[in-house]
Structure formats: C-alpha cells, structure tokens
Amino acid sequence: MKAVELDKTYNPKDFEDRLYKFWEDKGYFKPAGDKDKDPFTIVIPPPNVTGVLHMGHGLNNSLQDILIRYNRMQGRPTLWVPGTDHAGIATQNVVERKLKEKGLGRHDLGRDKFIEETWKVKDNHHAIITDQLKKIGASCDWSRERFTLDDGLSDAVKKVFVDLYKKDLIYKGEYLVNWCPSCGTALADDEVDHEEKAGKLYHYRYPLSDGSGAIEIATTRPETMFGDTAVAVHPEDDRYKHLIGKTVDLPLTGRKIPIIADSYCKMEFGTGAVKITPAHDPNDWDIGNRHDLERINILNPDATLNDNVPEQFRGMDVKTARKATIEALKEAGVYKDDEEQPHQVGHCYRCKTVVEPYMSEQWFVRMAPLAEKALKAWEDGEIRFYPQKWENTYKHWLTGIRDWCISRQLWWGHRIPVWYCEDCGEMIVSEDDVTSCTKCKSANLKQDKDVLDTWFSSWLWPFSTLGWPEKTPDLEQFYPTTSLVTAYDIIFFWVARMIMAGIEFTGQVPFRDIYIHQLIRDKQGRKMSKSLGNGIDPLDVVDQYGSDAMKFTLAYLSAQGQDILMDMETVKIGSKFCNKVWNASRYILMNLEGRTMLDKTAIEKKAIDQWIYHKLNETVKTVGAAMEAYRFDDMGHAVYEYFWNDFCDWYVEASKLYLYDDDDSEKDRAATMLIAVLEESLKLLHPFIPFVTEEIYQKLPGAGEAIIVERYPEYSEEKANGEVEASFSILKDIVQAVRTVRSEFTVPPAKKIRVKVKVDSEQKAFMESESDVIAMLVKSDDFEILDSSVTPDGAVASVGKGFEAFVFIRDAIDVDKEIDKLKKNIEKAEKNRAGTEKKLSNENFVSRAPEDVIAKEKEKLAEFTDAITKMKKHLADLEG
Incomplete structure (x- = not known):
C-alpha cells in the first residue's frame, strides 16, 4: 500500500473546526448505543446568556466532555443537554446599561418594549456562547438545547409555583430582605458576597427620659438610628438591670423608645447596650418579632433616606447621611467618640453595590420541609459528592437553611403567576393566564409585577430540560441524570436546590454523582478576575x-x-x-x-x-x-x-x-x-x-x-500478562542502565559499544530471545547474555534488580582523559560534601534554619555521597 501522509507540523487549526462540523452533521452527538445499557446523562450547568466563557467554563465543559465521550464509546445511550440561563439581574443590567448610553431608562420604553429589546440582546449573546462551546469541542446534543425562558421551561416554572403554593410551601409576606439599590431588587442570602471592610464603631448616648442619666450605645451604622424602636440589654447585665422597662429619648427625632431585655445582647461587645432597628437589621428583625416592636423603614428603594427621618436628612444617600448624623449628634451633645472597627459588608453578587437590609413584601419558599428530604437523600447514599469533603458543606447549608426569597423586582424573567382583582381584592394563583376574577368575575385584573429569582427556573433544570411536566420519552429514558459537574460556589445556589426540586416533583434525586471541580488560579495562586487582569480567555488558548x-x-x-x-x-x-x-x-x-x-x-x-x-x-x-x-x-x-x-x-x-x-x-x-x-x-x-x-x-x-x-x-x-510485564520491566532496566553509563561517560549517540549482561536464571531464555531488541536499544554491535558464572574484565558494571550489565566503555572513549575527568569530579564533589557536612554539624544553623532548608541540605549531602560512590566505582573499573 501507499504511505499515508500527515502534515509535517501538527496544526489544530487545519482540522478542529472541520471535524466538529463533521461530527455535528453526522448526528454523533445525539444519544445512540445499546438501549439495554444504562444511559449516561449530563445536563450542562447553563452559562449566563449574556456572559462569555472564562477558564472556569473551559475547565467545567472540558471535564464534562471527557465523561461524555468516554461513555459514548462505552456504547451507552449518552446525552449531554446544552442550554443557557436567562440570568435575570445580569441580563437586565446589560440592557439597562445600553439604554443609559442613549439617555434612556427601562421605564421610558415600558415593560413590553424593554423585554423585546432584552430578547434581542439574549439572541446575540446566545449565539456567541454557543460558538464558544463548539470551539472548545463540547459534544453536546444541540438538537435538545434549552433556555430557562423557553416555553417548556416556563410551563414547568408555573406548575412548580402553583403546586408549592397549594402545599403552603410558597407564601407572600413582609420581611427583611437583602436589597440591591442599583439593581432595584431583593436578593437571596446566597446572592450576597460579604467582604471585610475598614469601618468604625461609633459611640453616643441616648438620654433617659426621666432625666436620670443616659445609656451609651455603639454601632457601625449610626444613620439607621432614625429607625430605632428600642434599646436592648442582656437580662443578666448588672449595669442595666435597673433600667429595663424605662424609656430613652431618641436624639434628633423627638421619639421615646423602650429599654428591653434580650439574651441576644452580648455583655462584652461594645457597651453591652444595643440599638434595635427591626426594619434594617436581620437580628433586630428577630428581636422586634419577639418583643412586638414597631418596624420603621427609613430607606427608599434607591437607598436614600425617606420621609420617616427628620427633614434635613431626607434624600441623602447612606454615606452622606452617616456623616450628617454624626455631626448632628455632636451638635446635640450626645456624641462620645469612635474607634476603628473592620466589619463584614454585603455586596450584590452581580453589580457589587453595597446591599441594604430592607423591609418589603416578597414571595418566599418554605425551605425546611424540602431541605429535610434532600438531607435524607444524602444520608441514605442516594447522592455522592466527589471530593467527599463537600458533603459537609451540603449538610451544613441544609441544616441551617432559611426561607428563600424568590421574588425579584425586575422585568426580565418568569413573571410571577399571580393575579389581583382590582375590584374585590381576590388573589388568584394559576398556571394559565387569568382573564376574569374567580370570585367576582371582574375582568379588572393585574398580574403581579415581579418576576421569579433566576434560580427558580434553574433548580428544575435536570428534569424540565427533558420535558417535565410532560411524560416525554427523554424524561423516561434519561432521568434521573447520571452526573453533575460544577463548581463549589454554587452548591448553595443550585446543587442543593436541584436535589430538593427533583425529590419534590419527580420523587427521585436528579443525579447520583456530584463532581465539584477546582478553581483555576494564576501562577501566584490568585483567583482570576477582570480587576486583576490575570484571566485567561479559553478561546485565546484554543487559538x-x-x-x-x-x-x-x-x-x-x-x-x-x-x-x-x-x-x-x-x-x-x-x-x-x-x-x-x-x-x-x-x-x-x-x-x-x-x-x-x-x-x-x-x-x-x-x-x-x-x-x-x-x-x-x-x-x-x-x-x-x-x-x-x-x-x-x-x-x-x-x-x-x-x-x-x-x-x-x-x-x-x-x-x-x-x-x-x-x-x-x-x-x-x-x-x-x-x-x-x-x-x-x-x-x-x-x-x-x-x-x-x-x-x-x-x-x-x-x-x-x-x-x-x-x-x-x-x-x-x-489480556493481562504479568509474566511478560515482569520480564520487560527487567529488559527496560537493563537498557536504561546501559544508557546511563553511556551518558555518564559521554559516549557519542551514534557510537556502537560492546555490552554483556548476566540475568537471573529464570529470565535468561527471555533475554536471549530479545537480545536483538536490547542490542538495538542500547546501540550495541556486540551484545551477549552471559552465563551466571562468567564475569568479564575491563568493563564498567551496572547492577540492577535481577541483572548485571557490563559496558565496555574503554572501546568507546579516551580512557586516560576520562580517568582524569573522574578524579577532578570526585575531588569537587568531596569538597561540596564536606561543606554540607560542616553546615549540618553547626548547631547554630540547625537550630535556626527552617525545616525545609535543613531537609534540602540533607538531600544535597545524600546526592553528593551517591555521586562520589558511583564515580569511584567507575574510576576503579577504568583503572582496573
């Protein structure tokens, strides 16, 4: 036959795009294989539709592709479902930034026109992400691609909302939420990134109403004092026991607030007296509920102070109000001092704006009943984490779970399927659009203006992508899915919630194996980020x-x-x-x-x-x-x-x-x-x-x-052949031993040498049968397997496990020159060894040097000793 030529140089640009198109055109990414075998299914962690792939995506999708291709070649029906997430906050931010460049806001367009513009942005960015995934070789079944706002997933979302509402697992109520003033929406607890920031602890006094003195409080947020409705002390704090039940005058407001006893207060922190602002602090909210305190919201949605504060502070942002409040307290003669106090500050995970605790009416999911089932699934071994250490994170989060705030004050997303009758006030929760009131038959209805948290559609992803709630062939064959490959930072956002949803709505866990992969960091160990400029674009790598x-x-x-x-x-x-x-x-x-x-x-x-x-x-x-x-x-x-x-x-x-x-x-x-x-x-x-x-x-x-x-x-x-493996292991050791001798004596690569080898008796026949192979690999023109009784003279010997090789170096080198070189190298090595021995015998060095430095010196000593021993043996062989 004719020789088959590959290009002289490996150039992936010549064939990678061509081969991907070939695979896709042939339908190889669609599930096939033996239907009697268990299917292998992965649903892709859907990237945000307005994002671009970074190296984290490169890692995530590369590992998934390895699993998919391996199992496809095992003959299993193999499915990798691709898709993207509508990413409510992030996508709306992109569109609003574009509008801002034109001097417009979303309200200038109106809801319908704004959503229309957002779909255009989505379509453009979606094409980019799809191309990127194909570029890195992701062998997804693109015929089954899904989007968290497509019709099928929207139907699933509505059904889940209505079902949970009917089970009393979804409710609407006034609650303290994390509020992003920039995005203008509530955030779930796990959508808030906490960072330690430099700050101050401010000390000032609240005068007792009876004129008998004052009580000192300390806070990092003095501007919230306008929402204070109590001062709390520990019931066992002897400093304040006599004040419990009295009132103080809240400076700058003309209001009187009570002094209450609550064990939440820490006697050793600050002054031991705590200002209580139920509408602006989660812990204060709980205290307020216990003591039936009034809740006073002092913020507008944009985080400026509202009409519930004294007039001179209205309209100020939080930072400005803080400075103004301190100045006003000083003028009132109640300010004492401040001290440096670093503290954790919450930021929006999308726009990085400081998050404010904010009282508003929101929709929530009762998580405890769902978490209990998800925890049991893990305890029963229905799900497994790789590495196993992540099980502790999963358990910890489910054990201390709080209700999930699922409503978002956005326009882009799944509109909450709730309608309100403007005439009789009836609230109607329905999967289908409602055109008339179920109570009074009025057509004067308004749908809830909010949308659902992005994760509310994502937690249904493993089964909604396969056609649920319909009983589709894909759902029957490929659910539960097999593996989930994801990053650790969304165990809270996504992994645990998918398990809860899977159990609640399908009766099964959505996947068995959960592989939590690594982060990619730069060479200095820093997380890759835009701000550091140390990120790597996977498409640049591919290029x-x-x-x-x-x-x-x-x-x-x-x-x-x-x-x-x-x-x-x-x-x-x-x-x-x-x-x-x-x-x-x-x-x-x-x-x-x-x-x-x-x-x-x-x-x-x-x-x-x-x-x-x-x-x-x-x-x-x-x-x-x-x-x-x-x-x-x-x-x-x-x-x-x-x-x-x-x-x-x-x-x-x-x-x-x-x-x-x-x-x-x-x-x-x-x-x-x-x-x-x-x-x-x-x-x-x-x-x-x-x-x-x-x-x-x-x-x-x-x-x-x-x-x-x-x-x-x-x-x-x-196919296992331990006998041939054992024999070849010795053969390889022989070849490497001879090659080492050639290298140590600088024998030219093309120079043929004479080599004799003795081996253990049980290997003699094998080595004789393979003597031509050995001779070729060691470049010997005179090779022989010797009897065990024969020991040749005039050769450099190299001993290994089960063999002894004799290399006739004299025939290939200038012996006198090599002897002289060896003597000089031995002398140099002995000097180095003596210096290292002296250092290690110095008690001052040993007692002060770090352990790794001492260990390195000991390694050097061992290396010098081994080298000297080997060189002396070679010298003896040449002189002998």
Whole structure:
C-alpha cells in the first residue's frame, strides 16, 4: 500500500473546526448505543446568556466532555443537554446599561418594549456562547438545547409555583430582605458576597427620659438610628438591670423608645447596650418579632433616606447621611467618640453595590420541609459528592437553611403567576393566564409585577430540560441524570436546590454523582478576575494551542481538592502531548509504503507486542477506575505515560528492528501490529484529545468512519500478562542502565559499544530471545547474555534488580582523559560534601534554619555521597 501522509507540523487549526462540523452533521452527538445499557446523562450547568466563557467554563465543559465521550464509546445511550440561563439581574443590567448610553431608562420604553429589546440582546449573546462551546469541542446534543425562558421551561416554572403554593410551601409576606439599590431588587442570602471592610464603631448616648442619666450605645451604622424602636440589654447585665422597662429619648427625632431585655445582647461587645432597628437589621428583625416592636423603614428603594427621618436628612444617600448624623449628634451633645472597627459588608453578587437590609413584601419558599428530604437523600447514599469533603458543606447549608426569597423586582424573567382583582381584592394563583376574577368575575385584573429569582427556573433544570411536566420519552429514558459537574460556589445556589426540586416533583434525586471541580488560579495562586487582569480567555488558548491541548492540560492538572495554577505557558503540557501523538502517528503512517496489511486478529505477536497490549490493557483499567472516581488527573497521567513512554519510547523504538528487517513478511507483520496498536491507542486517547485522534484515525488503513462512535478499549483479565510485564520491566532496566553509563561517560549517540549482561536464571531464555531488541536499544554491535558464572574484565558494571550489565566503555572513549575527568569530579564533589557536612554539624544553623532548608541540605549531602560512590566505582573499573 501507499504511505499515508500527515502534515509535517501538527496544526489544530487545519482540522478542529472541520471535524466538529463533521461530527455535528453526522448526528454523533445525539444519544445512540445499546438501549439495554444504562444511559449516561449530563445536563450542562447553563452559562449566563449574556456572559462569555472564562477558564472556569473551559475547565467545567472540558471535564464534562471527557465523561461524555468516554461513555459514548462505552456504547451507552449518552446525552449531554446544552442550554443557557436567562440570568435575570445580569441580563437586565446589560440592557439597562445600553439604554443609559442613549439617555434612556427601562421605564421610558415600558415593560413590553424593554423585554423585546432584552430578547434581542439574549439572541446575540446566545449565539456567541454557543460558538464558544463548539470551539472548545463540547459534544453536546444541540438538537435538545434549552433556555430557562423557553416555553417548556416556563410551563414547568408555573406548575412548580402553583403546586408549592397549594402545599403552603410558597407564601407572600413582609420581611427583611437583602436589597440591591442599583439593581432595584431583593436578593437571596446566597446572592450576597460579604467582604471585610475598614469601618468604625461609633459611640453616643441616648438620654433617659426621666432625666436620670443616659445609656451609651455603639454601632457601625449610626444613620439607621432614625429607625430605632428600642434599646436592648442582656437580662443578666448588672449595669442595666435597673433600667429595663424605662424609656430613652431618641436624639434628633423627638421619639421615646423602650429599654428591653434580650439574651441576644452580648455583655462584652461594645457597651453591652444595643440599638434595635427591626426594619434594617436581620437580628433586630428577630428581636422586634419577639418583643412586638414597631418596624420603621427609613430607606427608599434607591437607598436614600425617606420621609420617616427628620427633614434635613431626607434624600441623602447612606454615606452622606452617616456623616450628617454624626455631626448632628455632636451638635446635640450626645456624641462620645469612635474607634476603628473592620466589619463584614454585603455586596450584590452581580453589580457589587453595597446591599441594604430592607423591609418589603416578597414571595418566599418554605425551605425546611424540602431541605429535610434532600438531607435524607444524602444520608441514605442516594447522592455522592466527589471530593467527599463537600458533603459537609451540603449538610451544613441544609441544616441551617432559611426561607428563600424568590421574588425579584425586575422585568426580565418568569413573571410571577399571580393575579389581583382590582375590584374585590381576590388573589388568584394559576398556571394559565387569568382573564376574569374567580370570585367576582371582574375582568379588572393585574398580574403581579415581579418576576421569579433566576434560580427558580434553574433548580428544575435536570428534569424540565427533558420535558417535565410532560411524560416525554427523554424524561423516561434519561432521568434521573447520571452526573453533575460544577463548581463549589454554587452548591448553595443550585446543587442543593436541584436535589430538593427533583425529590419534590419527580420523587427521585436528579443525579447520583456530584463532581465539584477546582478553581483555576494564576501562577501566584490568585483567583482570576477582570480587576486583576490575570484571566485567561479559553478561546485565546484554543487559538494558540488548540482545543485538545487545553482539554488535556486541564484534565492532567485536575487533582481533586487542589486548585489549578496556570498561565498560557501551562497549556504546553497538552500541546506537547498532542504533538507527540501526531509525530508518532506520522512516523508509522509514513512507513506503510509497500507494506501489505495482514489480518490483525490472526497475526503472530512477539513478546514486545504482547507487552504493549498488556500495558494498553492496564491503562484501560486505570482510566476506567479513575472515571468511576472522577479522578481526571489520574486519567491524564495514565494515558500520557502509556502513549509517551510505553508506546513511543519503547514499543515504536523496538518495532524498528522488525520494520526495517530484510524480510518483507516481517515488515508487513510489524507494520500491521503498529497500526493495530496505534488504532487502539487512539481510541484510548479520544475522550481526552478528540480532534487529533479523529484526524489521525480517519487516515488509518481499515479504520471505521469515525472514532467518536467506536468502542472504547475494554479491560480484560485474559489480556493481562504479568509474566511478560515482569520480564520487560527487567529488559527496560537493563537498557536504561546501559544508557546511563553511556551518558555518564559521554559516549557519542551514534557510537556502537560492546555490552554483556548476566540475568537471573529464570529470565535468561527471555533475554536471549530479545537480545536483538536490547542490542538495538542500547546501540550495541556486540551484545551477549552471559552465563551466571562468567564475569568479564575491563568493563564498567551496572547492577540492577535481577541483572548485571557490563559496558565496555574503554572501546568507546579516551580512557586516560576520562580517568582524569573522574578524579577532578570526585575531588569537587568531596569538597561540596564536606561543606554540607560542616553546615549540618553547626548547631547554630540547625537550630535556626527552617525545616525545609535543613531537609534540602540533607538531600544535597545524600546526592553528593551517591555521586562520589558511583564515580569511584567507575574510576576503579577504568583503572582496573
């Protein structure tokens, strides 16, 4: 046959886009396989539709793609559902920023026109994200793509809201919520990022109403005093027991407020007396409920002070009001002093604006009953976390869960399916649009103006994407899904809620395995961010190195529980590996000129062939076990070691003995074996480097249409060959020992040398049968396996486990020059060793130096000693 040529240089730009289109056009991403096998299903963590992919997405989707491709090749019906999230706050912010550039606001457009404009932005950004996912090789079934605002998911959202309302698990009530003044909406507790900020603790006095003195309080937020409705002290605090029940005059307001006793107060913090502002602090809210205190809201939705404060402070923002309040307290003669006090400040997770506790009427989900079932599912082993440590986080969050505020004061999102009759006040909760009041039949209805939290649609994602609440074939076959691959920061937002929803509405957990992957950080260990400018665009990585290089690098570095430190240079791990696969394959295909491919199932296998199949079989076993445990780094290291070391450095090199034989039949046999092993090796590698393996596979003689749908190599006990592995292990040690001697004596690579080897008796026959292979690998023109009784003179000996190699270096070097060089190197090494010994014997150094520095010195001492011992032996061999 003719030689098959691959381009001289590996260039992924030549084929990655072409191959992705080929796979998609052929429908290979759709589930197929053996229907009797358990399906393998993943639903993609939907990226925000107005976002762009970052390296976290690159990692997340690369790992999912490895799982999908592996299980597809196992013959399982395999489905990866893609989709995007409408991202209520983030998307609305994008549109409002665009409007602001034109001097407009959303109210200038009106709700319908604003939503129309938002859909346009969504469509544009969605196309970008889809293209990015395809660019990094994500083999999703695009025919099943979903969006959290599409019709089917909207129906699911309405049904869930109505069902939970009927079960009394959704309610509407006035409550203290986290309020983002910039976004103009409530936020759930887990949508607030807390950061420690420098601040102050302000001390001032509230005069007792009876004129008998004053009580000192301390606060970080003096501007909230206008909403105070009590001062609280600990009931056992002797300083204040006599004041409980009295009132104080609230400065600047003309109001009197009571002094109450509550064990929440900490006697040792501040002055021990706490101002209570129920409408502006979560803890004060609870105290207010216990003591039936009035709630006074002092803020407008934009976080300026409202009409419930003295006139001179109205309209001020919080920062301005704080300064003005302090000045007014000073003028009133009740201000004492302040002290530095760092404290945690909540920020909106989207726009980073400082969040204000704000009293408003909102919709909530009662979480405790749902959390109880989700916790039991974990306790019963229905779900498993990888790494296991994340189970503690899951348990902690579910154990202390609070009700979920699900209403958002936005226009973009799922409108709350509730209508109010303007005539009789009836509230109607319905899956269908309501046109007349169910009570008075009036058509004068208004729908609730708020939308649902984005996560309210996302928590239904594993089953709503498969067609629920309809009983679809996809839902029947692919639910529950198999695995969830996600980041740790949304265990609260998403993972736990999906488990709750799955159990509540389908009676089953939505997935069994939850793999929590690492964060990607820069080389200094810092989280990648726009502000630091240390982020890496995955598309830049693909453009420079290719999708395969990125995917393999990320898998190779993905050790459970350890964040990945990387920069663009790091991706060379994968790039070099892909290049190795390309060059090794190119070499094999180039040597097919004039060869006849034999029946690979009936071909004679030499020992080296048996050995490589054993190594391939063991690697398949390692990959399978690592897949089960989601140990991506173990997979990456295993296939890297197999292909680079076992296949290329040993098998391909050894095969040259037969490939360049004078006997054409032996050449045909060797070529056939190389192609057969290469084909299986490419299948082994495909989930990790899909593009390059597909490009090469389609050029192999006798290959199928596409490697993506070929069967993955299967581990078999019958293929395991411990005997040949043991023998080849010794053979490799012999070769490496001789190569080490050649290197230490700087024997030119092309120089042939004389080598004799003694081996244990049980290995003698094997080594004799493979003596031509050994001779070629050590570059010997005079190689012999000796009887155990023979010990040749005039050679440098190298002893290993089960063998002794004798290398006749004298024939290949200038002996006198080498002796002189060895003596000088020994002298230098002995001086270095003496210096290190002196340092380690210095008590002052040992007592003061860090442990790692001492350990390094001890390592150096051991290295000098080993080197001296080896050089002296070589010297004795040359002089002897």
